[in-house]
Amino acid sequence: MRGGVSIVTDLPRSDNRLLRLNVGFLLKEGPGYSREFDFDQDGTFIVEDVVISRLRGVLRLTRTRQGIVIQGTLRTQIATECVRCLIPIALPCDIELSELFVYPATPAASPAPNPYFVDDGGFIDLQPIIREEGILAVPIQTLCSPDCKGLCSQCGQNFNEGTCDCAEEDIEPRLASLRALLEED
Numbered sequence: 001m002r003g004g005v006s007i008v009t010d011l012p013r014s015d016n017r018l019l020r021l022n023v024g025f026l027l028k029e030g031p032g033y034s035r036e037f038d039f040d041q042d043g044t045f046i047v048e049d050v051v052i053s054r055l056r057g058v059l060r061l062t063r064t065r066q067g068i069v070i071q072g073t074l075r076t077q078i079a080t081e082c083v084r085c086l087i088p089i090a091l092p093c094d095i096e097l098s099e100l101f102v103y104p105a106t107p108a109a110s111p112a113p114n115p116y117f118v119d120d121g122g123f124i125d126l127q128p129i130i131r132e133e134g135i136l137a138v139p140i141q142t143l144c145s146p147d148c149k150g151l152c153s154q155c156g157q158n159f160n161e162g163t164c165d166c167a168e169e170d171i172e173p174r175l176a177s178l179r180a181l182l183e184e185d
């Protein structure tokens with residue numbers, strides 16, 4: 001989280017076709033053959049509920065008997081919001097991938113069907129795994145800055161931008177309920 005956090009102002013259109021890799025050429029080679037894919041994309045990718053922008057890094061794709069193994073780290077930014085002031089932010093994150101994408105004809109090796117696969121056309125769709133790993137990469141408590149002042153609980157004023165008149169009367173809800181308990185006696 002330290003630094004590098006930027007404020008999201010608008011969302012350009014999603015360019016998800018860049019997340020589909022044509023691995024047909026790998027399928028023509030023998031097991032053990034591998035090749036690197038360079039990612040250097042400035043676009044925005046909207047995968048269901050996850051919005052990521054900028055994708056940089058190198059993925060190594062290796063052909064095995066069961067499928068294609070993808071390994072590497074993608075540096076990206078994931079849209080989230082500050083838990084205190086609720087402002088949208090683009091959080092720099094590393095998405096680490098290390099996954100087998102099985103061939104269509106491979107019988108499931110594990111009891112649960114593998115969600116990651118090479119499709120009949122020889123493509124691998126990275127969207128499901130990027131969504132999954134992207135969600136894991138975002139911490140639960142994200143702040144726009146370590147000293148974010150948050151919002152006024154009464155009028156919603158963003159204290160990072162200014163003050164409001166109700167600040168003096170502001171009683172934390174937890175303190176209010178505690179006082180109510182004490183006053184019961």
Ligand SMILES: [Zn+2]
Pocket residue numbers: 082083084085086087143144145148149150
């Ligand atoms: Zn904030």
Ligand SMILES: [Zn+2]
Pocket residue numbers: 152153154155156157164165166167
């Ligand atoms: Zn206020």
